[in-house]
Amino acid sequence: MNVAERYVFVVEWYDPNASLLRRYDLLYYPVDGSVEMHDLKNHRVFLKRTPYESVHLQDLFIGNRVTIFSRQLHLIDYGDQYTARQLCNRKEKTLALLKPDAVPHAGEIIDIINKAGFKISKLKMMMLSRKEATDFYVDHLSKPLYNELIQFITSGPVIAMEILGNDAVNEWKKLIGPANPCVACTDFPETIRAKFGTDSVRNTVHGPDSFATAAKELELFFPSSGSGGPVNTAKFTNCTCCIIKPHAISEGLLGKILIAIRDAGFEISAMQMFYMDQVNVEEFYEVYKGVVAEFSDMVTELYSGPCVALEIQQNNTTKTFRELCGPADPEIARHLRPGTLRAIFGKNRIQNAVHCTDLPEDGLLEVQYFFKILEN
Structure with a gap:
């Protein structure tokens, strides 16, 4: 390992005392797991280089949050071209959607997701309106099962997750298996649809086919504005x-x-x-x-x-x-x-x-x- 090697990320931290969002360069040295921070506004060292065992290289990717000395830092960008070139292809995000028939098995499916090496970065149980369902299934409009898909996806709660991992779109598709659970049972018995699916409509989980589709669907369930999106399922009674x-x-x-x-x-x-x-x-x-x-x-x-x-x-x-x-x-x-x-x-x-x-x-x-x- 190169002793001088370091990776640089731009991070944000919300300072509750000043009610300000502060921005820093976070430097990570893989040779000894040490970290260093520079205040970008004031152009000064905020944290001198110091070993920090709780942060590892696999934790450092855009969109993730790490905690250093009680400060929760949000990684928002690469700090230099070297870091971008070396690390930009390591992590990808996709949508993991548990359909109404999967909600009773949410624990088992989430356990499978964790064991497969994915990191869950967003999660919400929600109810889809008919409009949200039609927006989600817009590419299925001409398919024979379209009306049945809409009816089923709005029949009960779903659980939407943003999951992060290496080549996440393709790896998640492999993990869930073919759309028809019968085919999955025969050809890919270890997949999620083989274990929990019933038919081509009630097939427990969904995964986007491409990075572009994943980005579009994540925006539907988790709007980048931070507000809106499908409503939660809280009953607020008993x-x-x-x-x-x-x-x-x-x-x-x-x-x-x-x-x-x-x-x-x-x-x-x-x-x-x-x-x-x-x-x-x-x-x-x-x-x-x-x-x-x-x-x-x-x-x-x-x-x-x-x-x-x-x-x-x-x-x-x-x-x-x-x-x-x-x-x-x-x-x-x-x-x-x-x-x-x-x-x-x-x-x-x-x-x-x-x-x-x-x-x-x-x-x-x-x-x-x-x-x-x-x-x-």
């Missing part, structure tokens, strides 16, 4: 809130946690990935300030990367969702409640896999915070 924490997302545990929640008999009625900043997290956790000794560390964890918020329907009269989560300390949970989410997936009191609403009367307020206030 509900409680669950947040799957950033460490669990980065460790590839999202699918497994969704499976555990479903298998415990709980319905997930809304789901969305959020990138929170310090101000949002402190506002959300305000009730714990001055009460919980680890408050500062709790805040840092929740904005250290993407989290996934869930609206859980509290229909189970024999067991509350909080009981499924278990004690806040995973070590205690493993001794007293070994079957709980925190016992199975948690690491310590801060990285304990999930947040859940403590008081029943706060469930709706927490759900509204994510699915009404933050989304808007």
Whole structure:
């Protein structure tokens, strides 16, 4: 490895104290995993070169977010031509769409996506209007199954994801298999459609055929303006809130946690990935300030990367969702409640896999915070 080799990215960081979006050059030295930052506005060194074990070369691609010393940095561009030439072909993004018949198997499919090496950078459970469905299926207008496709895709919630990976468009198409699940079962039995599909309409998942189509479809589900797009599926009734924490997302545990929640008999009625900043997290956790000794560390964890918020329907009269989560300390949970989410997936009191609403009367307020206030 070239000792002098370095890669440069332009990154943005939202400074909550000044309410400003600040821009830096982020330099990464692969020889020792060290990082350095330069303030682009003031033309000065912001962070001297220092080793930082939590950032790796595979994390550095346009559109991704990395956290360095509690600052969540959004990589928006290459900082020089050398970096652009060396790294521009490494990562690609595409749409992974779970159709209504796939939603009950969302945990298994997301687990397959993670194990295949994809990174989920956006995720939202949503309901498509007829107009959104016709926009999505505009290229199928002349096909015999067109009306059936429109009817099915609007019959229930879908889960849209932006996934990132090497040659993502082609690799995702390989992973999902042929459009006809019968053909998939025969010729490609390990594919998603072979495992979960029924017929050419109810074939569980969709993937764009080209990079251009992927860009167009991602814009439909996740508009670049940051607003609009299909509505979320939150019901705001008889509900409680669950947040799957950033460490669990980065460790590839999202699918497994969704499976555990479903298998415990709980319905997930809304789901969305959020990138929170310090101000949002402190506002959300305000009730714990001055009460919980680890408050500062709790805040840092929740904005250290993407989290996934869930609206859980509290229909189970024999067991509350909080009981499924278990004690806040995973070590205690493993001794007293070994079957709980925190016992199975948690690491310590801060990285304990999930947040859940403590008081029943706060469930709706927490759900509204994510699915009404933050989304808007």
